[in-house]
Amino acid sequence: MSNILAGVGRAQLEGTYSNRWLTALTSDPDKVSVTPYELIDALEAENIEARPVWKPLHLQPLFEGCKFDRHTEDDVVSERLFVGGLCLPSGSNMTVEEQERVIGLIQ
Secondary structure (H helix, E strand, O other): HHHHHHHHHHHHOOOOOOOOOEEEEEEEOOOOOOOOHHHHHHHHOOOOEEEEEEEEEOHHHHHHOOOOOOOOOOEEEHHHHHHHHEEEEEOOOOOOOHHHHHHHHOO
């Protein structure tokens, strides 16, 4: 069923456009000296809301001790994304100036 739903979601109606519901980025600590949490604080100081990406379910207290599948023995992609990921303000109603302001502060 999910393949059908994905197909429906991908088929944009004529005259419509994406709502840009979520914009997220990841940072590589080997290449940048600022953490996502430092970026969140800096953006908040400028009255711009940002937040970490979703915490993986296996790290939630409700699921503590539950079995989950690792990608490899030494890597859990969801944990890596959680540590280095950041959700930025987004939406089809953001002006170019608002977008440039967010981009400029991140740079």
